Amino acid sequence: MLKGTLISLRAQSLAAAALAILSLLAGPVAAYSSLFGSLAAYIPSLVFTLLVMRKLGGDTGDFLRTAALAEFGKLVLTGILCAVVFIFVKPLAAGFFFLGMIGVLIANWIGLARAFG
Secondary structure (H helix, E strand, C coil), rough: CHHHHHHHHHHHHHHHHHHHHHHHHHHHHHHHHHHHHHHHHHHHHHHHHHHHHHCCCCCHHHHHHHHHHHHHHHHHHHHHHHHHHHHHCCCCHCCCCCCHHHHHHHHHHHHHHHHHH
């Protein structure tokens, strides 16, 4: 489980870097917008992983409670990070922001599929 999670996080990191570098072709605003979008998806995923991995192998009920709360926290943190970026980062290329965010989410799915598939 830990190996699969690390593969997924590595895939997300590589996707974020690749998207930011490719977005440089459209300009610096596109590049940092993509990077902020990637971070808005990556940071909550990392926090979720850290919280859930601590409870792995313990009491099943405690693990499920932690996983449910961590998932809720991940959604809230994602919303907060998106709001902070859209409020404080000017100028922002919204399309590239969402490109970075979606790219990291897809990289997460691909990483998990490769690790556990």
